[in-house]
Amino acid sequence: MTSAQPKPPMREALVDAAFELFLARGYEQTTIDDIVTLAGVGRRSFFRYFPSKEDVVFPDHERCLADMTEFLAASADTDDPVARVCDAARLVLRMYAEKPAFSVQRYGLTRQVPGLRTYEVSVVWKYERTLAEYLRVRFADRPDGKLRANVLAASVVAAHNHALRDWLRAGGEGDPTEAVDQALSFVRQTWSPDSDGPGGGHAGAESEDVVVVITKRSTPMWRVVREVESSLGEN
């Protein structure tokens, strides 16, 4: 083809050039000068978009973190906070799933370069902190609100990353949405909003449709039935 193709924006051109070089000769062996030369731009252009070589490996996290913050800030008080942080985590999934090949290549790089792994872990921590900050406000009226917020945020991030990592390890084939949904529902079942949750007692309605009764095996049946009845609101 000889016809001119539309040039990608400079930021994307830098990312493309960087990954081409990282994959061909290795991350450590690639300099910022190499990247700007291949992209056909000056050094200052690089630093206009990326503070360091590490940042070009994760070009979308900052935007995604901003999207997540905005998404959570737009929550209503009536929103289920657990569902909300799960949906917020799905924004990260979408970012990875939009560019499967790129995501898998980057996953390979982060396995090889300890500095990139550290960078990635610190990005994950920023997501976790963002979720926790939202939950802390939502759980402000609970005596264990902060602890609950921090542990729940960590659980959501761990579940999300578990499913995401499986998908990346499998080469980014297919749609990771279902696996992430399953992993997040595992967390939601522990932390369902209407449940009193750990330490809060399990008896009573867990949601509009579900009733949970926990009883000792030795409890006489008539007591169990009475508890079920009172949970169901029947007398």
Added chain:
Amino acid sequence: MTSAQPKPPMREALVDAAFELFLARGYEQTTIDDIVTLAGVGRRSFFRYFPSKEDVVFPDHERCLADMTEFLAASADTDDPVARVCDAARLVLRMYAEKPAFSVQRYGLTRQVPGLRTYEVSVVWKYERTLAEYLRVRFADRPDGKLRANVLAASVVAAHNHALRDWLRAGGEGDPTEAVDQALSFVRQTWSPDSDGPGGGHAGAESEDVVVVITKRSTPMWRVVREVESSLGEN
């Protein structure tokens, strides 16, 4: 005092000198040369103990991580895995609690220097991974074993760090053990070993002593009773 005091080992002398300088003039403004000069040793001695300036800020994590790995490797198959990872997390607490003033000073440094914060986050991730690896083996026979291991490890680390951070923010006063125990028991109540837990199906015996029944609110009472009966093993 003019009598000669026993000299601390060189490694500790380097840590002491480093922190004296970090606190007096700032982390970024202190060079490795400054540290070795104050400690009265050569540059090569520094690098014998610490790969980088960052590592001198966290001199005990490597040992603690090794202790944790050893502690978990020494587990019996009969150990409650959830209790075991909570005990493993307490090794980290002990390391901080042994040197309250040092831990609080370091906490201040990690708030001020983003690079140290990143380093700390990557250390936390190593602890989490160590706990998760142990749990993955213990949960190997569960269909959701890996997910459960990863989420539980993240929960334990988040709860531990929540209580530890509170103690550090309060200036390291008093004994943080009780607060950490409370935070960990919050997690244990969610993830009690005999519970089928989230995703594992709630109907049926949760342990020898506890029966859990989950039913839709619209389920007729006779069906609920039948399910309770069959869970209890009565007919």
